[in-house]
Amino acid sequence: MFSEQAAPTAEGLLTPPSAEPPTFPRVPVSGYSDCSQPFQLGERSFSRQYAHIYAVRLAGMRPGLERRAQNRWGNDVVLRKLSELQAGEKCCVVGTLFKSMQLQPSILQEISEEHNLVPQPPLPKYIQPSDELLLEDELQRIKLEGAIDVQRLVTGTILAVYGSEQDDGVFLVEDHCFADLPPPLPWNGPSSDRFVLLASGLGLGSVSGEALLSTQLLVDVVTGQLGAEGEQSCAAHIARVILAGNLLSQNTQSRDTINKAKYLTKKTQAASVEAVKMLDEILLQLCTSVPVDVMPGEFDPTNYTLPQQPLHRCMLPLASAYATLRLVTNPYQADLDGVRFLGTSGQNVSDIFKYSSMDDYLEILEWTLLAGHISPTAPDTLGCYPFYKSDPFILTECPHVYFCGNAPRFQSKLLQGKEGQRVLLLTVPDFSATQTACLINLRNLTCQPITFSGFGADDED
Amino acid sequence: MDKPRRITDSFPRRRRRGPGRPPGRLKDKKDKDKVQVKVRDCPRAPSQPPTDPALLEMLRRFDLSWEYGPCTGITRLQRWERAQELGLSPPGPIRDALLEH
Numbered sequence: 001m002f003s004e005q006a007a008p009t010a011e012g013l014l015t016p017p018s019a020e021p022p023t024f025p026r027v028p029v030s031g032y033s034d035c036s037q038p039f040q041l042g043e044r045s046f047s048r049q050y051a052h053i054y055a056v057r058l059a060g061m062r063p064g065l066e067r068r069a070q071n072r073w074g075n076d077v078v079l080r081k082l083s084e085l086q087a088g089e090k091c092c093v094v095g096t097l098f099k100s101m102q103l104q105p106s107i108l109q110e111i112s113e114e115h116n117l118v119p120q121p122p123l124p125k126y127i128q129p130s131d132e133l134l135l136e137d138e139l140q141r142i143k144l145e146g147a148i149d150v151q152r153l154v155t156g157t158i159l160a161v162y163g164s165e166q167d168d169g170v171f172l173v174e175d176h177c178f179a180d181l182p183p184p185l186p187w188n189g190p191s192s193d194r195f196v197l198l199a200s201g202l203g204l205g206s207v208s209g210e211a212l213l214s215t216q217l218l219v220d221v222v223t224g225q226l227g228a229e230g231e232q233s234c235a236a237h238i239a240r241v242i243l244a245g246n247l248l249s250q251n252t253q254s255r256d257t258i259n260k261a262k263y264l265t266k267k268t269q270a271a272s273v274e275a276v277k278m279l280d281e282i283l284l285q286l287c288t289s290v291p292v293d294v295m296p297g298e299f300d301p302t303n304y305t306l307p308q309q310p311l312h313r314c315m316l317p318l319a320s321a322y323a324t325l326r327l328v329t330n331p332y333q334a335d336l337d338g339v340r341f342l343g344t345s346g347q348n349v350s351d352i353f354k355y356s357s358m359d360d361y362l363e364i365l366e367w368t369l370l371a372g373h374i375s376p377t378a379p380d381t382l383g384c385y386p387f388y389k390s391d392p393f394i395l396t397e398c399p400h401v402y403f404c405g406n407a408p409r410f411q412s413k414l415l416q417g418k419e420g421q422r423v424l425l426l427t428v429p430d431f432s433a434t435q436t437a438c439l440i441n442l443r444n445l446t447c448q449p450i451t452f453s454g455f456g457a458d459d460e461d
Numbered sequence: 462m463d464k465p466r467r468i469t470d471s472f473p474r475r476r477r478r479g480p481g482r483p484p485g486r487l488k489d490k491k492d493k494d495k496v497q498v499k500v501r502d503c504p505r506a507p508s509q510p511p512t513d514p515a516l517l518e519m520l521r522r523f524d525l526s527w528e529y530g531p532c533t534g535i536t537r538l539q540r541w542e543r544a545q546e547l548g549l550s551p552p553g554p555i556r557d558a559l560l561e562h
Contacts, residue, residue: 051533390546
């Protein structure tokens with residue numbers, strides 16, 4: 001977007017300043033509505049067990065899966081619960097998947113004295129060839145074998161399997177299916193070019209300051225202080241900025257001060273204090289010019305369990321004076337100009353990456369959309385609030401833009417569904433490592449990466 | 462001596478009770494929806510009719526029926542409302558009984 005319109009006006013930088021400098025009004029904000037109420041927790045009670053969330057997940061997704069099973073294997077397919085299974089009969093069972101993994105970190109094994117084990121170091125992937133898949137419904141569980149990829153699937157997925165029970169008590173799977181894409185939302189997108197800038201992993205407070213120049217360049221481009229008139233007029237089309245998590249770097253999380261003696265740590269303050277002050281100043285510059293949505297991430301000062309609650313406005317005193325700053329939850333869902341955005345800061349995708357053989361973040365993102373659930377591994381391996389009434393991570397409507405933050409690199413794909421769904425799948429790269437942000441055009445759901453770096457090799461896209 | 466004397470016997474442990482608290486409370490007294498299983502001397506409701514064993518049996522069967530999900534950690538009314546929203550059609554008389562008491 002920037003390059004075609006910017007180049008012809010570059011000579012404008014060399015002319016003497018004119019009496020009336022041209023102004024470029026930003027595209028007006030129209031049609032924003034925040035749809036993340038299911039992710040906002042009011043009163044929190046942790047006295048419940050996680051059995052409720054699994055029960056509601058299964059009960060909520062079962063009708064949709066039974067319909068999908070009938071579409072796929074015929075209307076006369078026999079739907080059975082595990083307690084009603086008869087040996088040898090071909091039937092379809094809907095249930096929750098559980099993958100028992102040998103390498104899965106278990107707190108009970110770590111503190112068990114008879115094993116005398118050193119805690120297992122964190123591995124990039126915990127899969128092993130000896131992993132087993134079990135299907136659970138409300139009452140029983142059964143081992144699954146057959147035409148099902150054990151390495152690929154993760155615990156907590158709701159699926160329907162078609163096959164028969166064998167004499168040794170194992171269910172032989174011939175075919176399986178997921179909830180597939182949720183029903184589509186009507187398209188009310190804008191008719192003119194309107195852009196949204198997505199960035200994640202700003203990583204403030206890290207030891208090295210290389211990313212700070214790129215962050216400042218990003219802020220300057222968005223606020224129109226960089227470039228000639230062509231670039232400024234392009235930047236005026238950016239309607240919104242979404243920061244998808246990990247605004248603070250992992251270095252701010254070091255807890256050495258807890259282990260050291262008090263007299264050594266008296267005057268030190270947490271590294272996150274300085275980092276949040278830097279964040280406040282950066283957000284102040286952005287908020288004076290463009291609406292900003294700030295999502296918390298893994299290393300940000302908010303709660304650890306999903307759904308992460310918005311950062312508190314007392315941490316950002318300068319920027320929260322502006323109404324353009326919106327502190328939102330992770331996951332985040334909103335309607336921008338008729339286009340439905342849904343995304344997370346990446347914890348769900350990276351958790352599935354650890355427990356599945358899928359290597360590509362975009363592939364995992366697409367798989368979660370097809371499985372009908374944002375984060376199936378919560379609460380098993382990813383912290384989650386113990387919901388009891390309903391599971392807010394079940395996808396009931398198909399968003400137009402589905403993103404995840406803090407991915408290793410930028411990837412995007414436009415997925416077309418059978419019922420007319422059009423989804424832009426997007427993995428937003430980590431800004432502190434790649435200095436790349438994403439620009440989404442709301443008119444035609446295209447996306448392009450934009451890289452900021454200070455040494456001239458690749459300038460703005 | 463039959464029992465060895467300890468130095469702490471001169472200060473025997475006594476459970477301190479706040480003023481006005483009745484002896485021996487049920488664990489989950491705060492849920493008004495849960496019917497009290499045993500009748501105690503409760504300063505709040507001095508004249509309570511004896512609880513109907515058939516009603517208690519009905520509620521216990523509602524708790525233990527597996528179709529409506531786990532029963533621990535949430536009140537019976539919350540469980541009933543959840544079953545209603547998921548379309549599992551829980552029996553109506555249970556809700557009336559829960560709201561009455």
